[in-house]
Amino acid sequence: MLESGNKYSEAELVILLKERQQSAFSYLYDNYSGAIYSVILSIIPDRELANDVLQEVFVKIWRQIDSYDATKGRLFTWMINVTRNASIDTIRSKAFQNSQQNRELTETVYESAGSIDTNIDKIGLRKLVHKLKEEYKTLIELAYFQGYTQEEISKIMGIPLGTVKTRLRTALIQLRQIIKP
Amino acid sequence: MDIKEYIESGIIESYVLGLASPEEAAELESLGKQHPEIKQAVDEFALLIQQQAMQDSIMPPAEIKQQLMDALSDEFEAPKVLIMQPGGNKEETGDTKVKQLPSFxxxxxxxxxxxxxxxxxxxxxxxxxxxxxxxxxxxxxxxxxxxxxxxxxxxxxxxxxxxxxxxxxxxDSAMRVVKMPGVPGKQDNLATVYWDTKTKDVYVLANNLQQTPAGMQYQLWAIVDGNPVDAGLIGDCDGVCKMKNIPKAQKFAITLEKKGGSPTPNLKAMVVLGKV
Incomplete structure (x- = not known):
């Protein structure tokens, strides 16, 4: 497995990235591109599009490394959030450009949630989310993989915001139990 | 606030996965400064997610890396010499443990x-x-x-x-010179005997003697009262060769004999003859 720390610690890597070192970028790509690609594919099933997003994500990580604050968390967590945001922006803009998507928000969500390629269910975190109860699965699908806010989910699903919040927390705790080795 | 309850509320997972609202995130970050166990819980879950994602890695197409390196080629700085200070905690972030040499x-x-x-x-x-x-x-x-x-x-x-x-x-003034011209038929041969009148030692100089055939050798004879006396074989010596001591002689002659010499001369094979 491509574990980090064989060559650089995370702290060393961040310093070298901030010093604009090519070797650090190359190392970052070699070590994390697989994991990041997997996250992208769990959101964007289209490989062509996913390849473009992968490039976009690494360019963002490279150019925005100064905005990474190590006191707030791990480098990987930050990179995954950059990845997730870029992926969601892509499917959203894609959906926006696509006239077929010109429907009610509710319909779109359920349609896409239901029509997801089965292959995608075997990728990354989605593979684990798949093991959750239906109501939790839908919540995480909307929140994590499609990037809707809790207020939006409340409207989409027609349930109170407080319930969305509580259920999402419960869903995440259960997800953690599944991840836990 | 019950910190344990807060940690187990799902907020940690929500924060790490980027699902917390800005208000929730700000609250967690501020609480984390006062309660290290919150920060620890965040790190633990973040590490869990990282390990999970690493396990789920999917290799992207190989050409993407090169495309990225080409696209960013203008943004890379020249490599720097770095010195790692020993004993630093590798997981510790923020403080610089990497120092650049000033005169790189x-x-x-x-x-x-x-x-x-x-x-x-x-x-x-x-x-x-x-x-x-x-x-x-x-x-x-x-x-x-x-x-x-x-x-x-x-x-x-x-x-x-x-x-x-x-x-x-x-x-030497005491030396008597005896010229020995060639016998008839062998006139072009010539040899000279030098005879020391004091010591009676005899030396011979082959002025001009034909090359001996293989297996043959010239032998000097002293003729004493009509009898030939062996005066020695003429060997490989250069110039004047010292021969045997001859107390008395009237003539000297050289004959061609078989190699090693003969006790009596083969008179037919006489080459030169000279009177004293």
Whole structure:
């Protein structure tokens, strides 16, 4: 497995990235591109599009490394959030450009949630989310993989915001139990 | 606030996965400063997600890396020399444990100069080794030539010494010279006997004798009262050859005998004859 720390610690890597070192970028790509690609594919099933997003994500990580604050968390967590945001922006803009998507928000969500390629269910975190109860699965699908806010989910699903919040927390705790080795 | 309850509320997972609202995130970050166990819980879950994602890695197409490297090629800085301070906690972030040498270009210059000097040195080694090889070969050749000249010199010295001795013999006033011209039919032959009247030693000089056939040798005879007396074989000596001591003789003659000589001369094979 491509574990980090064989060559650089995370702290060393961040310093070298901030010093604009090519070797650090190359190392970052070699070590994390697989994991990041997997996250992208769990959101964007289209490989062509996913390849473009992968490039976009690494360019963002490279150019925005100064905005990474190590006191707030791990480098990987930050990179995954950059990845997730870029992926969601892509499917959203894609959906926006696509006239077929010109429907009610509710319909779109359920349609896409239901029509997801089965292959995608075997990728990354989605593979684990798949093991959750239906109501939790839908919540995480909307929140994590499609990037809707809790207020939006409340409207989409027609349930109170407080319930969305509580259920999402419960869903995440259960997800953690599944991840836990 | 019950911190344990807060940690187990799902907020940690929500925050790490980027699902917390800005207000929730701000609250967690501020609480994390007061309660290290919150920060610890965040790190633990983040690590869990990282390990999970690493396990789920899917290799992207190989050409993407090169495309990225090309796209960002203008944004890379020249490599820097870094010094790691020992004993630093690798997981600790924020403080700089990596220090850049202030005079990096100086060291690079030194390194470049070292490499250039090394290459020059290596080239000079080859050059001087070739010179050494060539000089060594020449020395060997000169040594052989010198030994050869030395040997020649020794030969000439011996020859010269022999000739000097011959001259001394010839110059002796007590020496009687007996010329021995060729016998009829062999007139072009000539030899000379030098007979010391004091010591009675006999020397012979082959002025002009035909080359002996294989297995044959010239033998000198002293004719004493009509009888031939063996005066010795004429060998390989140069110039004047010392023969046997002959107290008395009227004539001297040389005959061609088989190698090793004969007790009595083969008169038919007489080459030269001279009276004393």
């Amino acid at each position: 270009s100086f060291w690079r210059t030194i390194a470049a100069a070292s490499i250039i000097l090394f290459i020059i040195s290596a080239a000079m080694n080859v050059y001087y080794y070739n010179n050494y090889k060539s000089a060594s070969d020449k020395y060997e050749a000169l040594l052989i030539e010198k030994n050869s000249l030395q040997a020649n010199n020794n030969t000439y010295q011996t020859k010269f010494s022999n000739l000097e001795q011959s001259i001394n013999i010839l110059q």
